[in-house]
Amino acid sequence: GKDDPYVLTYNDFGDDSGAARKGVKKTLEVDVVIGADGANSRVAKEIEAGDYEYAIAFQERMSIPEDKMNYYSERAEMYVGEDVSPDFYAWVFPKCDHVAVGTGTVVDKKGIQRYQQGIRERAKSRIAGGEILRVEAHPIPEHPRPWRVRDRATLIGDAAGYVTKCSGEGIYFAAKSGRMCAESIVERSEGGTRMVTDRDLYDYINKFDAKYGPTYFVLDALQKLFYTSDAARESFVDLCEERYVQQVTFDSYLYKTVQGNNPVGDVQLLGKTLSSLWKKNTSKPAPMRELV
Ligand SMILES: Cc1cc2nc3c(=O)[nH]c(=O)nc-3n(C[C@H](O)[C@H](O)[C@H](O)COP(=O)(O)OP(=O)(O)OC[C@H]3O[C@@H](n4cnc5c(N)ncnc54)[C@H](O)[C@@H]3O)c2cc1C
Structure with a gap:
């Protein structure tokens, strides 16, 4: 039934290691399933979470x-x-x-x-x-799956689709989404004394999207702008010479949200981006540099 616990079947390997280990078949009753099983997630398939590019x-x-x-x-x-x-x-x-x-x-x-x-x-x-x-x-x-919650099951990390464009960073977001999901469940189940519903699991989804949605959006735009032609890539390399770009990039990596709160710097950067894109798109690229 809809409110029955999930019964998971798994192999308990104990302290065994190596490819020859056999393990013991066990079952576990749970109220909620969190799929942390990567890009080829079985849990995602099971809950019909939909595919991603x-x-x-x-x-x-x-x-x-x-x-x-x-x-x-x-x-x-x-x-x-x-x-x-x-x-x-x-x-x-x-x-x-x-x-x-x-x-x-x-x-x-x-x-x-x-x-x-x-x-x-x-x-x-x-x-x-x-x-x-x-x-x-x-x-x-490339983006989150269409449905990340169904029937008291949810997804985190690659199973959910949380890798940022541009950098391809997924380790931090996998760990962070796991923590946010667990925190939501602990809070909404009142420490495990109340049964959670899909609405409670959406609490984590909403918090995660609110916190990182803009970062994903900006990095997606940057990837589309700078990675798709050699002229644009030349501009990208040009811009990376700028101290301000280096600072904003470093801070954004460190804090995991897009930084850059210097309006003057941002406007100058926009100007430089546009003029560089114009220049590179209307001139012949320089020959490939030899590495030294
Ligand atoms: C070549 C490459 C380079 C990368 N470089 C970076 C990088 O430099 N920095 C960065 O931040 N990210 C990088 N990423 C992305 C990063 O690896 C992933 O985003 C991250 O590992 C996601 O973590 P996860 O725990 O969600 O999934 P995974 O790391 O895929 O872990 C899922 C786990 O679930 C297990 N599992 C799956 N199905 C089952 C099952 N049915 N039963 C039991 N266990 C199961 C798997 O064995 C696996 O251990 C890279 C990815 C690739 C492919």
Whole structure:
């Protein structure tokens, strides 16, 4: 019935580890289900949450020689251009003792291998002698699913579709949405003494959307504006030279909401953006710079 508890079936692996572990089949009765099961969420399927457009992201984790690793000790790199992605960026990110070299695309998922070859080629001098440790490929949601609540079940993280455009950042929003969802449930169930309803779960959805909706909106607009042609990408690179842009970008990453509360700076930036876009769209691009 509608008010009956959910009965979940799962394998309890205890302290076992490794691929050969078997686990013990168990069941669990719960009032609410929170799907935190990633982009291919079974929970989302089960509650008919609907699909989202997604990007495919591909990355190779590589161990590179120590002198090359030193270069990345205080640096993460992004690369743009038709050769590495038609609508996103490619990256070399330091991961403690190795680097992740990857790229993503929405519009040409079939071409992902070619774009990966592109970033390898572009970053050649930085990753020469690298040894591939692991290859990862996974969908990245482009926007939230149409229905995130149904029958006392809800979704968080990639299952819900909370990755920001432009940066492709999803780890923070997965953790944050999980916390906000749990807080709403604790509060609305009065510490577990009252049965929650879908309306209570919408409390979390509304709070999350109110807090991060504008950030998603702005980053979506920026991605559309700057990632889709080489001329626009040149403008993007131009603007990144600006101290004000660097400050606003850094603060926005840090605080997870779009910063920039300096009206004079914002107006100057708008002017510079428009003139740069005009210039780059009406002139021949400079030849690709060689990495040093
Ligand atoms: C190549 C690549 C690079 C990325 N780089 C960044 C980055 O630099 N910074 C950033 O912030 N984000 C990045 N992201 C996005 C980020 O990885 C995700 O947004 C984030 O991991 C989402 O967390 P999650 O917990 O919602 O889902 P996931 O991390 O996908 O976790 C879901 C978990 O559920 C488990 N699961 C699924 N189904 C079941 C089931 N039926 N039963 C039991 N368990 C199940 C899975 O095994 C998995 O462990 C990247 C993504 C990709 C693909």
